[in-house]
Amino acid sequence: MGQAFPADGCLIEGRTQADESLLTGESRPLVRGVGDAVIAGSLNLGAPVLMRVTQVGHGTRHQQIVALMQRALTERPSTVRWADRVAAPFVGGVLLLAAAAFGVWMHVDPSRAVWVAVSILIVTCPCALSLAAPSALIAATGALARRGVLVQRLDALETLAQIDVACFDKTGTLTEDRLALAQVVWPxxxxxxxxxxxxxxxxxxxxxxxxxxxxxxxxxxxxxxxxxxxxxxxxxxxxxxxxxxxxxxxxxxxxxxxxxxxxxxxxxxxxxxxxxxxxxxxHARFEFDEVLRPDTAGLLQSLREQGIRLRLLSGDRAGAVQAVAQRLGLADARHDATPQDKLASLRALQRQGHRVLMVGDGLNDGPVLAQADVSVALGHGAALAQQRADIVVLGSRLGEIAHARGVARRCAAVVRQNLAWAAGYNAVCVPLALLGWLPPWAAGLGMALSSLVVVGNALRLAR
Missing domain, CATH: 3.40.1110.10 (Calcium-transporting ATPase, cytoplasmic domain N)
Structure with a gap:
């Protein structure tokens, strides 16, 4: 009693309650008696029982969810930074420009041809361009880490600023992993x-x-x-x-x-x-209800104000899901959703062109966390969910998700500013170098100063 079932099987002796919340999203322990199936990884809460093992290893429900998550991870939409797309052609163009300038200056003034070419290479050294996004992302992730929000994939911050749909698990995510006394009816x-x-x-x-x-x-x-x-x-x-x-x-x-x-x-x-x-x-009747996390309503309201569409995806029964959805004002709520159902729902949103955020905590959320454009796992959740999530919120404070999105949007603005600065700097200095008005030492100084400006702008995110 109190231990996890080691494999899939059925009970042949005894009667107990099994906690399957991390695997199925069911918020209440389920009664399991002789002949009933039990799932590997679910917790035996009631009494010692004897079970017959029917599936082990890759045949268990646990491993099927893991395999589904691995497939989802390989099919996840990729994001490519603008700077990454232009870096290769930019370097090639610079080399051609320097060679062309060298050839022209060999006819105009051979004594200056080499240093004009060198000045072009130095002034266009893509330090500011290369640092534009990484410096901002690192500063932003450092600021979030100090608040207990761990970003495991830097690209996730860029995508977090672009999301337009947010999907949430219910049990253990929007609600706490315990029930509370809601009403007493007595004689x-x-x-x-x-x-x-x-x-x-x-x-x-x-x-x-x-x-x-x-x-x-x-x-x-x-x-x-x-x-x-x-x-x-x-x-x-x-x-x-x-x-x-x-x-x-x-x-x-x-x-x-x-x-x-x-x-x-x-x-x-x-x-x-x-x-x-x-x-x-x-007799007296004691009724219980799920406990919402203290900052659940605040997070959802913040996302609504930003124009983000909200969806609840839960494996729990219809009554429990609808009750929570009504308390939170969520019109789009799916109940009895298996990991495959959640994955299909999220993929349908992505096919429509949406950028989707998924927040969950259970093993059954692993596949959909792997597929989402950005995924957030809570610190108390299953280890496998945390490993596959882009962001982990330590302390399970949902309010930090709204803060992280705010930081992501500020980070995106800083990246745009840095890229604009890098482009403007090159637009001014390259013609000067081509005309022979920018000696190599000045080109080197300008390149260093442009990099300092980019890094200094990014450090504003660390405050």
Whole structure:
């Protein structure tokens, strides 16, 4: 219990709950009994079980996702800098220009032909042009690193400034990896606090995520004030124990407790009721909801204001996805999405000409992170997702994504300024060198000064 399943297989003995959130995006632990399939890499949360291995190595769901991610990485759209495109023809043109100038000056004034050619070569040395983008990118990545944002691919900053669609995973990305108590329904005329203290004290005997959420929502001194005896947990069902008067109580699913749940209940819930043989025992219902990260709403609002289209891609069930989408005002939300579905959705956007940002944290996000024009993984996420992402946000602070885009846009502006300076410098100095008005020493000084201007402009990003 508490360990990851080592391979794909099916259970042949026991009953438990499996946390598959990093593999499928499902936010709640899933009940797994005899004959049910379990996935390599998912966590066993409920009880010790015995499984039959059906797939190992490359045949497991885990490895299929990894293989899909590797294929997506090779098909990712490439970005080529303007400076990289012009560098080769620029150097060739400079050499031809210097040779032509040497030939002309051999007829005009042979004594000056060599230093005119040398001046042209020096003044057009593409230092400023070559430094225009790298100096800005390095300064920007250094500034981001000091804020805990690690840029693993420098080109990603250029593309981040150009994105027009942002896609997000839900579980563990927009929401935290825990649930919170959202509502309590208790019998009329009874004391709410008494019901909650009683339930929290019993829940403290379990490591189930819903039990832990109930304990966190109740002051520890209140939970400790209600004694239980003989507490026992039934995997996939709930807990039962005796109170101080010897009365048996159960906390868990509606069927386990013996009550009929509301037909319109959308949130995960547990029930608490005494087991005194009555058909409809008095009971309390504790409903839970996913917890949004503190800066989720702020990030989405910032992106909306910049005209970026937002999309939610989640492997979770429809009810959970729609609930989060409504809270965040997201009109475009996909649920029950497999890694292949997410990849297909993102590729469709790219075929339409969009530049797509993908933010995720799970192993199931690996393929779509590899395919996206720019990908961001959160620091708490799966190691494989972080390895394939262009940017990793340490501390999982979503607000840093908006800041990183701001830095990327400033970086793009600085690169354009540097390129304009380099082009202007060459437009002025090359004719002077051709006319023989710029000696080699002056050409060297101008080349050095132009490089200093480019680097100095880029250093503004480091502030």
């Amino acid at each position: 009329d005329g009874d004391d709410l606090q008494a019901w909650q203290r009683r339930a929290a004290a019993l829940a403290a005997h379990s490591r189930h995520p819903l039990s832990q959420a109930l304990v966190r929502a109740t002051p520890s001194e209140d939970a400790a004030s209600w004694p239980w005896h003989g507490a026992r947990e039934q995997a996939g069902q709930g807990l039962e124990a005796l109170d101080a008067d010897g009365r048996r109580w159960r906390l868990g699913s509606a069927a386990w407790v013996g009550v009929v749940p509301p037909t319109d209940l959308a949130r995960p819930a547990v029930w608490l009721a005494p087991q005194d043989g009555t058909a409809a025992p008095p």
